[in-house]
Amino acid sequence: NAGVTQTPKFRVLKTGQSMTLLCAQDMNHEYMYWYRQDPGMGLRLIHYSVGEGTTAKGEVPDGYNVSRLKKQNFLLGLESAAPSQTSVYFCASSYSSSGGANTGELFFGEGSRLTVL
Amino acid sequence: GQNIDQPTEMTATEGAIVQINCTYQTSGFNGLFWYQQHAGEAPTFLSYNVLDGLEEKGRFSSFLSRSKGYSYLLLKELQMKDSASYLCAVRDSNYQLIWGAGTKLIIKP
Numbered sequence A: 001n002a003g004v005t006q007t008p009k010f011r012v013l014k015t016g017q018s019m020t021l022l023c024a025q026d027m028n029h030e031y032m033y034w035y036r037q038d039p040g041m042g043l044r045l046i047h048y049s050v051g052e053g054t055t056a057k058g059e060v061p062d063g064y065n066v067s068r069l070k071k072q073n074f075l076l077g078l079e080s081a082a083p084s085q086t087s088v089y090f091c092a093s094s095y096s097s098s099g100g101a102n103t104g105e106l107f108f109g110e111g112s113r114l115t116v117l
Numbered sequence B: 001g002q003n004i005d006q007p008t009e010m011t012a013t014e015g016a017i018v019q020i021n022c023t024y025q026t027s028g029f030n031g032l033f034w035y036q037q038h039a040g041e042a043p044t045f046l047s048y049n050v051l052d053g054l055e056e057k058g059r060f061s062s063f064l065s066r067s068k069g070y071s072y073l074l075l076k077e078l079q080m081k082d083s084a085s086y087l088c089a090v091r092d093s094n095y096q097l098i099w100g101a102g103t104k105l106i107i108k109p
Helices: none
Strands: A003-009 A010-013 A019-025 A029-036 A043-047 A062-069 A073-078 A087-094 A112-116 B003-005 B009-015 B017-025 B032-037 B044-049 B052-059 B060-065 B068-075 B084-091 B096-101 B103-108
Touching: A003 A087, A019 A029, A019 A087, A019 A112, A029 A073, A043 A062, A043 A073, A073 A087, B003 B084, B003 B096, B009 B017, B017 B032, B017 B084, B017 B103, B032 B060, B032 B068, B044 B052, B044 B060, B044 B068, B068 B084
Parallel strands: A010 A112, B009 B103
Antiparallel strands: A003 A019, A019 A073, A029 A043, A029 A087, A062 A073, A087 A112, B003 B017, B017 B068, B032 B044, B032 B084, B052 B060, B060 B068, B084 B096, B084 B103
């Protein structure tokens, strides 16, 4: 059981370049999330999805776009990378946000370390 | 605004007990989570509290007081592998998670 898989694990970009981070989960989770983690700060939500074909903005969506064409995949795109987007990006999934015996705990991918020069 | 406060760093000795505190001010409350994150790795779920009181899970326990906006994570019989960052997160009234910056726990022999 692979859980949540992110690709690539590492990437170096030049300012203005574009790229896509891919997240795949095999747990049949409805909810998927993209976070960024920067030193001294809590995880910040970029975008999230509550189901196939749906996306919503999180706390820091500017400069990013997402797509959820298939339930198991959640893509994060940077159209024109900026040095401020240098960060570690984590994808996560959950069965739901909460409800019943389900706590809504998140399952995280291993992270993608992005450097923008 | 919404805010989660936790100490930046703590040091403890192998075999001892350590308590990591978390205070929060959020728009509503729908549960509090603790995650463990080893350096360079993904966060992993440790515990969940939605009602006041203590939840025990092996060497780890988590306590919640909703009236005080306060939680703590208690780690007993510390092992070197417990060296990690511990993240506190609160789910607000919109079911969004608000994250603390994490507490880096250093275990010394």
